Amino acid sequence: MKNKKDEVFAYCISERLKAIRHERGLSLDKTAALTGVSKAMLGQIERCESSPTIAKLWKIATGLQVSFSSFLTAESCHSIEEGEGSIYDPNMHVKTLFSYDKSKQFEAFDITLTALHQQQSTAHQKGVSEHIHVLEGRLGIFTKGQWHIIEAGQQWVFDADQPHRYEDKVGKTRFLTIIHYPNASKNEN
Secondary structure, rough: OHHHHHHHHHHHHHHHHHHHHHHOOHHHHHHHHHOOOHHHHHHHHHHOOOOOHHHHHHHHHHHHHHOOHHHOOOHHHOOOOOOEEEEEEEOOEEEEEEEEEOOOOEEEEEEEEEEEOEEEEOOOOOOOOOEEEEEEOOEEEEEEEEEEEEEEEEEEEEEEEOOEEEEOOOEEEEEEEEEEEEOOOOOOO
8 A cells, every 4th residue: 555655756757747748748658669668667657557667767768868756856846855766666665855957957966776786777878877885885887798796885876878787896885976967858847
């Protein structure tokens, strides 16, 4: 059973997705082709019948060339304060620290992975980079065909305009990520 906060997030995501499709004149078929998320799932999300996983929401955001945080800070969610934009998956928690701002061209998240979870991320838009700071645990990042291990207290920057993976290497890993969009889309809100 969903709690009130989950219902608010589902509604925010639904309204944001519908608004983007309406603004761009996109059908569900075209949106599915752009995002790699099925037409049926997109319809369920828009009707608030299903909440997307973090991975699916990231695929939708990337395919539509909008920031991940824009789904959590849309006008329909004006009552959600900065830092309250959290989404839970069984082994991944994402908390929005700074939502996307067109003038700054970045968004920031506090992410926790547990239970040796591995999270696949689709390629972001061309030129996007991620700036990682590990707060606790040990983070593996797979990019350009190899794993990189970042320990607590260490930082790393990588080009995120290609598929990449994150992995908790010790049972619980918490890290901050700043996603920089130097060529921000004109469609971005």
